[in-house]
Amino acid sequence: MAASSNAEQTHLQDMEEGDAGMEERDMGSDEGEGEDGMGVDNSEEEEDNSSEDEKENEAEIQRLEEQLSINAFDYNCHLDLIKLLKQEGELLRLRKAREKMAELFPLTEEIWLDWLKDEIRLTEEEPNRDKVYELFETAVKDYICPDIWLEYAQYSIGGMGSPGGMDKVRSIFERAVTAVGLHVTKGQAVWEAYREFENAMQSTVQPPPGMILSREEQELLKAQIERIHTLFRRQLAVPLMDMESTYAEYEEWSEDGVAETVVHQYKRALQQMAKCRPFEEALIAAEPPKLAEYQSYIDFELKEGDPARILMLFERTLAENCLVPDMWAKCTIYLDRQLKVKDLVLSTHERAVRNCPWTMGLWKSYLLALERHGADHPTVSDVFEKALTAGFIQATDYVDIWQEHLDYLRRRVDFSKESSKELEELRGAFTRSLDYMKQDVEERFGESGDPSCIIMQIWARIEALHCKNIQKARELWDSIMTKGNAKYANMWLEYYNLERSYGDPVHCRKALHRAVQCTADYPEHVSEVLLTFERVEGSLEDWDVAVQKTETRLNRLNVQRAKVAEKEANVARQEEDKSDQRRKNKGDKTAQKKGQKGTRAGEKRKAEQDDYHDQWNDKSATKRHRGHGDQTADERMETEAGLFGRKAPPGYKPAATGNKRDQQGAAAAVQKHNDDDDKPELRNDNSSVFISNLAYTLEEPEAKLRTLFETCGPIAQIRPVFATKGTFKGYGYVQFESTVSVAEALKLDRREVEGRPMFVSPCVDKNKNPDFKVFKYQTAMEKQKIFISGLPFSCNKEQLEQLCKSHGTIKDIRLVTYRSGKPKGLAYVEFADEAQASQAVLKMDGMCVEDNTIAVAISNPPRRNLDKPGSNRPMMDMPRQVFGARGRGRTQLSLLPRSLHRQSGLVSKVENGTAAEQVPAAGETKPLSNSDFAKMLLSK
Structure with a gap:
């Protein structure tokens, strides 16, 4: 009663202060109006400004409401609308906005507390307290929040004067300590609030000094004191932060001292707290969301094996990591396998899908849990319908959730009956799932999500096995084959196994004959299965037909493969010839330029050559005495300068040679190095990387590259490539002493160097590896x-x-x-x-x-096409129409002879039921390259 009167006095004081404030504002406005008209002008301006602000806010409110009508799952839009409505004081609209948000999302502790405090102020009268109680009950279900439980208990204290108010307060406190009493850091506040309440109740029954109590009053006082003893004992048995102060308080409060059993429980809890303290300290020191720290803590508690503490730690983790699907999955798996308490399991599953609705695995686990705990059929169906509207991020997720629902419906059917309501519902669900995949999923993702028709395969097996309806199963398999699966051997073998188990030899034979003709990926395997079948089931005539069909098919296939191999070899030879011709033409042009330059240089070149020969003769004589390995760096530099006829290009590193013949060979190699755009020969490609896309104006490229790559490992040599005039060509090679350094160097790919991304790739001779391609980034989702x-x-x-x-x-x-x-x-x-x-x-x-x-x-980047132009494989799935510089011609006539018009059919190569790459179908030709067209035209 005392607490109730205090709460009422507080509300009365707030109301009186508000009235006083209103009176002061009214007086202030009256005084302003009396001062030479200035007050009137200011008030009018303020009214105009406030009205404009109100109009702007109302327009923004309407805009937010319209946006939510289009996309109700816009979380930030909900928050903005609630904030604006509260600012405008639109209490009824604010309540509706919060209710709509709570229907879609679990609300955080801050949002709930703000909402609860507003509702408490709105419902001061006693008859409206039930609405606030209902709101509190909804709030404590979203997350385990000690502050909300404390607010709930404090609010219930204000209703102690109503019938049953005392029991309601104690009931709420009991639920609070059960829910959050094990919270290591915040649980102590709930225990202390509960004790303070019971101490206040004790003061109401405690007699004044000298007063003699009746027997009933003594019993009432004794029971109240025992309640406080019990609360102390229960709290001291739980490992909590600062539990030593609680024990000291109990020692001081208890007149009879602390019992041995309580001391024993307290010490054991203290030891457990010592084990938990490092984890709690790590959580305090860590930055949100502290997922790794919580994970370590959970692993520790799982080893300890106390379910109550494990569950509390899961709840703490989820309160801070509510958008982590893996953590929800781990919690629900623990509940499904260990605790198996229906209400707790299902409520946790429900909260999981509300927090992470985009995660198909959580919905799947929820459906299984509902079936496992005997939920009624309408409830399971309703959850499945919600899952379909959750917005998964992959087409395959919808296939999985439909499979789970169809499995559930199949388990409900009693197949001993020829017809039943459950069986019709199952067939209707299969039909609906196929329509859903074709319409909704394909429209959203551009793919069916079920290319192998897994749902139809399961339906066919159910019809054949349980319903004994092999004709329906055959119809389903025909539909499967018409959806592009007829070229896959594994699909035909699945059909064959179905016929083998539930059909007859005639249909088995038909299936295998069709498979031999249609299979494009592994026709040899299908042929072998057909021959094996005829060995077991067929007559001599059947055997002869099977042998003839398989041999014809395989021979035709071998001819096609030989043609493909020949074309690929021809293309490779043509590319090699073109490369040699380009290299030869470049060499001729370089020699021609050098000859012209030599003519212009004339006497200067001749003088330099004379100097070079004089130096060479002197140094050769010295070198013959010293030996081949004693040539100095300066001498090599002079030699190379003579070879170039001028100063060597910057960054050039000559190789040490022995005699004059070797030096002449080195000169030729240097000339080729500077004139050829192709990669110079490195001593070890495995320990080298190719650097490109550098700026041509890069100063001292060798020093720059050494600075960039010296952190990757010891460098053997750096070879920037220069043009004949000595200018840097923007690429080069870095060779390391160890192949281990290459991996570190490749990590520098796309590093910005003077405003340009530097490309780093493995050093591979493309003449020897023409199909080598490098693409750094993923092309899958x-x-x-x-x-x-x-x-x-x-x-x-x-x-x-x-x-x-x-x-x-x-x-x-x-x-x-x-x-x-x-x-x-x-x-x-x-x-x-x-x-x-x-x-x-x-x-x-x-x-x-x-x-x-x-x-x-x-x-989810598209598949990157790395095929070479001119190769036999098509560049894209569909041919591109190429127009000239003026666009499409008026006549629309094709200038290509009809004999050269060929349609190419592409099929997908499948391994284990998964499409890998596209290859031409059997009996179909590939697109021809330019060289193929040229050969065909010249042969006419």
């Missing part, structure tokens, strides 16, 4: 990485990091640039996990950055 387009060209890595770091831990940022180093306005940002990337997409897509509206999506 990367769930932990986002792709940003529309960035301003002035945006750098630091600005982008500031923009993205609020959404998660950033591992890497890559700005996409042209070869010149100019930005393209594109970037890739890699986060620590896929949950952070997904949240970044939700919150950043459509954001304005320096007046640019950026687009953000999960990184």
Whole structure:
């Protein structure tokens, strides 16, 4: 009662202070109006400004409400709307906005406390307390929050005067210590609040000094004192921070001292707290979200094996990492396998999918848990329908969730009956799933997500095995084959096995004959299966037909393969001939230029040559006495200068040679080095890297490259490539002493050097390895990485990091640039996990950055085409129409002879049911290269 009166007095004081403030403002406005009219003008201006602000705020509120009507899952939009409504004092609209947000998302502790305090102020009268109680019950379900439980208990104290109010307060406190009493850092506050309440109740039954209590009053006082003893004993048995002060308080409060059993429990809890303290200190010192520290803590508690503490630690972790699907999955797996308490398991699964709705695995686990704990069919179906609207990020996720639902429906069917409601529902679900894959999933992702028709295969097996309806199974397999699967051997063998198990030999034979004709990836294997089948089942006539068909098919296939190999060899020879011809032409041009230059140089060149020969004769005589290995660096430099007829190009490093013949060979090698654009011969390609895209104006490239790569390991030599005039050509080679350094050097790829991205790639002789291609980045979906387009060209890595770091831990940022180093306005940002990337997409897509509206999506780059022009493999899946400089001709006539018109059919090579690459189908020709067209025209 005392607590209730205090709360009421506090509210009355607040109301009186508010009334006084209103009176002061009214008096102030009256006084202002009495001063020579100035007060009136100011008030009018203030009213005009306030009205304009109100109009702007109302327009913004309407805009936010309209945006939420389009996309109800915009989390930041909900927050902005709630903030603006609270600022405007729109209490009813504010309540509705919060309720809509709570239906879609679990709310944080701060949002709940703000909402609860507003509702408490709105419902001061006693009859409306039940609404606040209901709101508290909803709040404590989202996360385990000690502060919300404390607020709940404090609010319930204000209703002690109502019937059953005392019991309700104690009930809420009991639930609070059960829910958060094991919270190592914040649980003590809940225990202390509970004890303070019971101490206050004791003071109401404690008699004044000298007063004699009746027997009933004595029993009541004794029971109250025992309640406080019990609370102390229960708290001291739990490992909590600063539990030593609680024990000292108990010693002081207890008149009879502390029992031995309590001391024993306290010491054991103290020992457990000593084990937990390093983990708690690590959490205090760490920066949010502290996922690694929590993970180590959880692993420790799992070894200890106390379910209550494990669950509490999971709840603490999830409160700070609510958007990490892996942590929710780990928690739900623990509950499914260890505790198996229905209410606890299902509520945790529900919270998991509300926090991470984009994660298919959580929905799948939720559906299994519902079935495992006997949930009714409407509930399971409702959860499945919600999963379909969750917005998964992959087409295959929808296939998996449909498979899980179909498995559930299949387990409900009693196949001993020929027909039942459950069986019809199962067949209807299969039909709906196929329509869903064709319409919704293909429209959103551009792919079906089920190229191998797994759902249809399962349906066919169910019809054949359980329903004994082999005809329906055959119809389904025919549909599967018409969806582009007829060229895969494994699909035909699946069909054959189905017929072998539930069909008859006639249909088995038909399936294998069709397989021999249609299979494009492994026809030999299908042929072998057909022959084996005829050995077991067939007659002599059947055997002869099978042998004839398989031999015909394989012979035709071998001829096609020989033609393909011959064409590839011809193309390789042509490319080699072209390369040799280009090299020869370049050498002729270089020799011609040198001859012209020599004619112009005339007497100066002759004088330099005479000097060179004189120096050579002197040094040769000296060298014959010293030996081949004693030539000095200065002498080699003079020799090379003579070879060039001028000063050697910067960065040139001559090789030590022995006699005059060797030096002449070295001169020829130097000449080839400077004149040829191709890679010079290195002593060891395995320990070398190729550097390109450097600026031509780079000063002292050798020194610059040495500075860049000396951290990768000991360098054997650096060879920048120069033109005949001595200018740097923008590329070169770095050879290390060890192959281990190459991996470190490749990490410097795309490092910016004087405003241009430097390209670093393995040093490979492409004449010996014509198919060698290097592409650094992934071309498949990367769930932990986002792709940003529309960035301003002035945006750098630091600005982008500031923009993205609020959404998660950033591992890497890559700005996409042209070869010149100019930005393209594109970037890739890699986060620590896929949950952070997904949240970044939700919150950043459509954001304005320096007046640019950026687009953000999960990184899913298209397949990069690395085929060479002129190779037999098509450059793209569909042929491109190439027009001249003036575009499409008026007549639209094709100048290509009809004999050269050939349609190319592409099929996908499949390994283990997965499409790998496209190759020409059997019986179909590949697109011809330019050289093939030339041969065909010349042969006419």
